[in-house]
Amino acid sequence: MSPVNLESYLLVGAALFVLGMVGFLTRRNMILIFLSAEMMLQGVALNLVAFARYHGDLGGQVLTLFIVTVAACEAAVALALILMLYRRRKSLDVSLWQELREPNLEPVVDDEPLPAPPPPPELPHLPVAGPKPEEQPHETSHV
C-alpha cells in the first residue's frame, strides 16, 4: 500500500480539473482554451489512475488510455478548426466570435485600455547602409 493516500491524489486531480475549468473560462486564446480542457482531462486521468491503483483494477488505466486517445482525436480536429478560424479573423482571440447571439444585444467589448506598453528598447544605431527597421504597430484593443 502506498504511503500516500488516495485522498491526496484525488485532491490533486480535483485541483487540476478545477484549474483547467477556470482556464477554460478565462483564457481567451483558443489554443489555451483547448489546452485547459485537456488539463481538466489530466485531472480526470489522475483520479482514474489513483482509483485503479487503489482498487487494484486495470479498468481505470484502460479508461485513461481511451481518454488520451479521444483527446488526441479532438486535438486533431481542434487544430484544423482553429487554423481555419485563424485564417478568417487573423487572431486566436475567441471573443471575436460573438456574431451569433440574441438580437439587439450589444457586442461585448473590452473597455478598459491596456496600460501603456513598456518603452521599446533602445535600438542600436545602425549604419546608414542598412534599412531602418519598421516600427511594429501596437495592438489596439478590439472587440
Next chain:
Amino acid sequence: MTEAHAQLLVGIWPFLVPEMILAGVACIVFLGGTVRADRHLWAGVSLLGYVAALVALHLGPATTTPADPALAHAALLPVLFDPLTKLLQALGFLTGILFVLLSWNEVDDRQAADWHACLLILVAGIGLTAAANDLVVLFLALEMVSIPTYVMLYVPRENAAAQEAALKYFLLSVFSSALVVFGFSYLYGIAGQTNLTLILEALNAPETSARDIPLLATVALITIVAGLGFRLKAAPFHFYAPDVFQGGPTVMAALLAWVHKATGFVALLRVLGFVMPPHVQPREFIGVALSEQTPIVFWFLAVITMTWGNALALVQDNLKRLLAYSTVAHAGYMLITLATAPYLRHEAGAVDGVEALLYYLIAYGAMTVGAFAMLAYLSTPERPVDTIDDLAGLSRSHPALALTMAIFLFSLIGVPLTAGFTGKFLIFFGAMSVEADHAYLFWMLAFIGVVNAAIGGWYYLRLIAVMYLRQPLQPLAPRPNLPGLATLIVCVALTLGLGVPPGSTWLLRHVKGAAGAAETARELARR
C-alpha cells in the same frame, strides 16, 4: 478471464454486425469521396448501408436473453443488447435514412461523401450508446456521436456564421465531455470497476442505507447530468444551442435537436441505472437513479429548463433560434419523466417515466425533424427562410406545405390527435400519478409543466398565424426536391400516426418492452 466469459465476449460480435456494416460503408464512402464527387451516388450508397444495417439488425440474433442461467453474468460484458438497445439501434438507422433524405440535395457534390460518411459513423454511435454497459464503451460511443458532429457542422459551409457555430459547439462539447468523464472517474472510484452493472451493484451494497448514495456518487451524478445536459440542451447547459442552430446548417440543427438529445437521454438512462439489463439477477438495485438525490436534481433541472426555454422562445424572431429554444423547453418536459420515474407505481400497463420518456423522445424526433426539414425545404439561396416573417402567407402560396408545417407545430404545442399530445399526456399524467409521501411536489411539477406548455403554445401559434393570416412579403419558391419531400411525408406520417392508434399503441408496446427492464429495479426499490 473465465472460459464462459471468453465465450460470451466472442458471442457479442454478431450483435455488432449492423454497426460494422455502417462503419464499413463509411470507409467506402470516405475513400470513394476522393475519387468521385457525386451527392446522388454517395447518398444512395449510404442509404443502402442503412438498409443493410436494418436488415442485419432484423436478421441478427435477438436480445441477449436471460433464459440461460449460465449467461447471468452476460451483464458484465462491456456491451449489452437488450430491448432498449434494439429499439435505439432501429431508431438510429431510421434516423440515418431520414437524414440522408433530408440532406440529399442540401449538401454540395464536393462534400457529399464526407458528410454522409460522418453521418454513418454518428448513427453507429447512437446504437452503441444504448448498448454500452461499460464506462469505456459509453465514453467512446458518446464521442462517436460528437466528433463527426464537429466535422459536419463545419464542413458544409465556409462562412463566418457556420465557423462560429462549429467553434462554439466544439469548445463546449469538449468541456462537457470533460465533465462527463470526471463523473465517470468517481463512479469508477466507487466500485473499482468500469462495468456499469457492477458499479450500480456496488452502489447498492448492503452497507449503504436505502435511497442514499455516497457523496462521490452524488458528485458523479451532478457532473454527468451536467455534461450530458449539454446534449439534452437542459438549462443552464443549453446556451450553445440557439447560436449553433442559427449559424449552422439547418440539417445539423435537426440532428442536434433530435439525435444528440436522444443519445444524451439514453446515456443517462444507462449510466444512472434507470434501465437495468433484464438478465441481471433480481437483486435490490438502487443505483443512482433510484436514490434520494436524483429526483431532486431532475426536478429542478426540469423546471429551470422548460421555463428558460419557453420564456426565451417567446421573444425570438429567428426561426431556427425559436426552434432551438423550443428544443430546450421540450428537454424540460422530458426531464420531468426522469424526476418521476423512481416514484411511479407500476401497475399492469401504467406508463412509467422511462416509457413516457422514450415515447416522447420518438414523437419529438418526428415533429422537430419535420419542422427543420420544412425550413430546409422552403429555403433557397435566393430566398432564405430565416425569420418568422419569411413564412408569411405560406398558406396562400403552398397550402399543403403550410398544413404540414401546421401539423408539426400543433404537435409541438401538444394539440390532441398528434404524437406530441399523447407524449405530453403520458408525461403529465405520469407526474400526477406519483404516489409517494411527497406526491404534491410532482403535482407541482406537472402544474409547472402544464403552464409552460400553455405558454409554449403561444409562440408556435404565432408561426401558424403568420403562415395563415398574413400576406407574403416575397413569395417563397422552394425548388422541387423529391428526397426533401419524402422526409416531410415520413415526418408528418409519424407525427400523426404515432399520436393515434394503432400507431400510438404500437409504439407504446415497444417502448414498454424497452423500458421493461426498469420494472424490476423499481419494484424492488419500493419494497
Next chain:
Amino acid sequence: MALFLDLTDPTRGETLLTFVRAHWPIWAIVGLGFVGLYTLLPAPRRSAPIWGGLLTAAAILLAGVWLMPRDGAWPESVLFYAFSLLAVAGGILMLSQKNPVHAALAFALVVLSTCGLFLLLAAPFLMAATIIIYAGAIVVTFLFVIMLAQQAGLTSADARAREPFLASLTGFVLLGTLWIVIDRTYNVAPLLRQLDQVAQAASWGEVEQVWGTAPAKGNDKTLPALEPLRRAFPGGPVDVLEPAWSRKDLPALKRSAQALLDYHQEHGHRRGTIAVPGHDAAKRPELPAENVAGLGRSLFTHHLVAVELAGVLLLVATIGAIVIAAGRRGEGLR
C-alpha cells in the same frame, strides 16, 4: 432546497453556514487560493501580481500541510509532493501567463508532472503514452500554431481574462465542495478520533459529548456515526457498537470502540484509506506488476470492442481534420 426540506432527514440537514463552519480549514485554504488566482489571472495591470503569487503559494503550502501524513515522509511521499506541487503550480502558471507560448509550456509541465504521478501509481505505460501523445505531439503542434499566429507579438486578448472573478469564484466553490466530498468519504481520522475518545471515556457523559444523547427505550434512532463507520470499516466489527450504545452500557461500548481501533491498526488503514462499500479492504487485490502486458491483455479481450471504436474514432478525426483543413467546401448547406 427548502422545497424538499421535508423530504430529507432532519438530522442530516445542513445550512450553508454550518456547512462552511464544519469545514472551515478547507474553505480557508481554497479561499486563499481563490483570491490568489483571481489576482493572478491576466488583466491589464501595471505591476506584476506578487501578492497573488504569494497567496496562491500559501494556499498550496497549507494544502500540503493538511494532506501531510502523520507517519513520516517516505521517498514516495516526497516524490508525490514534488510532482503534485509541479502539477498545480504548472496549472496556475498556465492560467496566469500572458504569453501563450509560456502558457503552453506550463501545460507541458503539468502533463509531465502528472506522468510522474502516474509512475507513482504503477502506471508506467500510461506515463509513456501520455508523455508521447500530450507533451510530444499535442503541445508541440499547438506551440507551432501559437508561434505561427503570434508573429505580431502579444495580443490584447491574451492580456485579459474573461470574467476572472466569476470564473475563479466558480472554481472556488467547486474545488471546496469536491475537497469536502473527498475528505468526508476517505478521511477516517475524525472517526478514529471519535472512537479514541469513546474508548478513553470515563463516564457516559463523555460519550454523549461525542455522539449525542442515547435514545430512550423503544426509540429507533440509531447511532449517528454508524453509517460512516460502516463505510469506513467494511467487514469490521461495527455492528457490536450499536447495541452497546443503545443500552448505555459504557464498558461494552468502550470495548467495542477499542476493538474497532485494534481492527484498524491491524489492517493497516492509514488516514485517508478505505470506504469501498462491499469490498473488504484487507482482501483488496494489488495491481499486477507487469503493467503493459496486463493492459494489453485487458484491452484485447474485455475491451476489444472499445479498441475497435477508438480505431473508428481516430479514422473519423483524421479524415475530419483533413477535410476541415484542406476544404472541399462550397455553400451548399443552409
Next chain:
Amino acid sequence: MFDVCSYLWLIPALPLLGCIATAALGPRWLRGQSHWPCILGAVGACVLSVLTLIAVPQGAVNADGAPVPYLCSYYEWFRAGDVDVSFALRADGLTAVMLVTVTFIGSLIVIYSVGYMHGDPGYPRYFAVVSLFLFSMTGLVLANNFIVLYAFWEGVGLCSYLLIGYWFSRPSAAAAARKAFLVTRLGDIGLFLGILVLWTETNSLDFDVVLGQAHTLSAEILTIACLLLFAGAVGKSAQFPLHVWLPDAMEGPSPVSALIHAATMVTAGVYLVARCMPLFGQAPDAQLVVAVIGGFTALLAALIALTQTDLKRVLAYSTISQLGYMFLALGSGVEHHRLAALAATAAIFHLVTHAFFKALLFLGAGSVMHAMGDVIDMRRFGGLRKLLPVTHWTFLCGAAALAGFPVIFSGFWSKDEILAVTWEASRGGPHAVIYFVLLVTALGTAGLTAFYTFRAYFMTFWGEQRLPEEAGHHPHDAAPVMGVPLMILAAGAVLAGIVLGPTGLFGGFLEHYWSRSELPTRLQAAEAGGHALNVPLMLISAAVALGGIGLAYVLYVRTPALVGTAARMLGGLYGWSRNKFYLDELFEALFVRPFAGLARLCKTLDQYLVDGLVDLIGQVPAFVGYVMRPFQNGLVQFYALLMALGVAGFLLATMLR
C-alpha cells in the same frame, strides 16, 4: 328510424368534410361559391341533430325510469395502462339540446354569411374555418370523456383565434386574437389540471365513471376539481376576471361574433359545468364561487354596457352579462338534487334562448354595419327604422327578448327560471343570505339590461335619421340571404320562450335527464314536486324590465318631445328651452350620473386593473425572456461559465440538503 350510433358520428364529420372540401377546393375552384360545402355540412348536421333530439327520449330507460344515454364508441384513441381514451360519442338530452342549438343557429349564420362576407378576399378561408368550428363545437358537445372534450375545447379556441384575427391586416384584430387566445389559455390550464385531478382520483376519464364516482371523493378534492374545471369555463365563457377578451373579440366579422362569441362557443363553459353538475352539486363551496362569480360578472358587464357607444361592444358586454346569469343559475343548484336539476335546466334553457336572440342581435348589428359602411359607433347614425325595416323589426324582437319584455319574448321566461332557481337557493342552506344578495343583484341587472338594450335600440333606430359618410347615398336593407335568417331567428327569439318555457316542454325534456341517479344522492330529495311558475318573482322581473325600457324610452326618445312641449308652453323662455341640454343634464344628474359614474368606475377598474392584470400575466413570460436575454451574449466562454456555475450550484445544493 336508424340506430342513433349509425349517424351520430356524421354530425361532426359533415362539417369537417365541409371544411376539408372548402380548404381543398375553395381557393382554386369554388372561389365565390365556397360557401356550399359549409352550408351543406351545417344543414346536414342540423338535420341529424334534430333526428337525435327526437330519438333520445325514445331510447332505453334505466331502473329509475330515466333514459339511458346513447354511448357510441367508434375508435380507441389510446390506452395507457388503466387510462383508456376512446373516441366515444354520447347522445343524451343535454347533448341533443346543445347540438340542435349549435347546428341550427350555425346553419342560419352560415347562410347569412353568404351575403355578409360577399366579395371578401378571404371568402373560402372564412367558410373553411367556420366549418372547422362547427366540427369542433359539435365534437365538444358529443364527447363522452374529458380528454376528447378537452381536445375539441382547444379546437374551438383555435377557430376562435383564427376568426377574430380574420382581418389580420388590422393590428387591432391581430391584437384581439392574441389576447383572446392568451386569456382563454389561462383558463384552459385550470381545465387541464382539473381533468388531471379527476383522473388521479377516479382513474378514469369517462363522464359516466367520473361523475358516477363523485360521491366517493372527499369534499376538498371535489371542491378543488370543480374550481379547476370552472376556471376553464371562466376563460372560455368570459367570466370575471377573464372576461376581458370578449369585447375585443368583436374585431372579427359580425357573423362570427354572432356564432362563436355569442351563441355557441362562449357557452361551452356553461355546458361543461352543466355536464359536471353531479360534481358541482356535491361541492357547495365550489357552487357558491360559481354563483358569486356569475352574479358579479352579470352586474359588472351590465354596468359597463351602459356607457358603451359601439353597438357591437354593447352586445358583447351583454353576452358576458347573460353568461353570468347562466353561471348564477348553475351555482344555485345547491341543497338537493331536484334544485340541481332545475338549476342546470334553467341555465341551459337560458343558453338556448340567449343563443337565438343574441345571434339575432349580432346579425342585426352586422346588417346595420353592412348598411352603414362598416360604421358601428351609435353616435354617428340614428333613426334607421325607416331605412332598414327588416333589420329594425328583427332587432326589436331580439332586444325585447334580451330585455326580458314580459310574457311574449323568450328572454323573459328563461331569465325568470334563473331568478326562480336563485330564489329557491336563498330560502335555505348555509349561504342563503349570499344567494339572496345575488337574487337582488340579478333583479337589478335585469333592469340595467333592459335599459342598455333599449338605449342601443333607440339610439340606432329612433330619433332623426342620421347617416355617416361611409354609408354612401343609398344604404340598403339586408338582402334576402341575410334577411331570411334574421326573420327565422326573430321568430325563434319570440317563440322559443313561450312555447318551451311555461308549457314545461323544455324543462320536462331536460329535467328528465337530470333526475337520474347520478345527481347528488346524499342530498335530501326536494319536498316540492314539479316546478311551479313563481308568479310574484315574474311580476317583479317584468316590472323591472319594463321600468328599464321605459327609462330608456324617456331618455332617448321622449326627451326631445318633452323639451319641445315645454318650449311652446313657456314661449318667452325659448332660449332656455332651446338648451334642451339642461333637461338632459337634469336627467343625467338624477338618473344617469349615479349609474354612469358606477359604470365608469367599473370600466376603469376593468380596463386598468383586471385587463392590466391579465395582460401582465401574459407579459410575464415575455418579460422573463427579456431579462434572460443578456445571458445569451454570444461569448462561448460566458456560456461555459454558466455551465460551470450550474454544476457548482447544483453540487453545493445537493450537499446542503
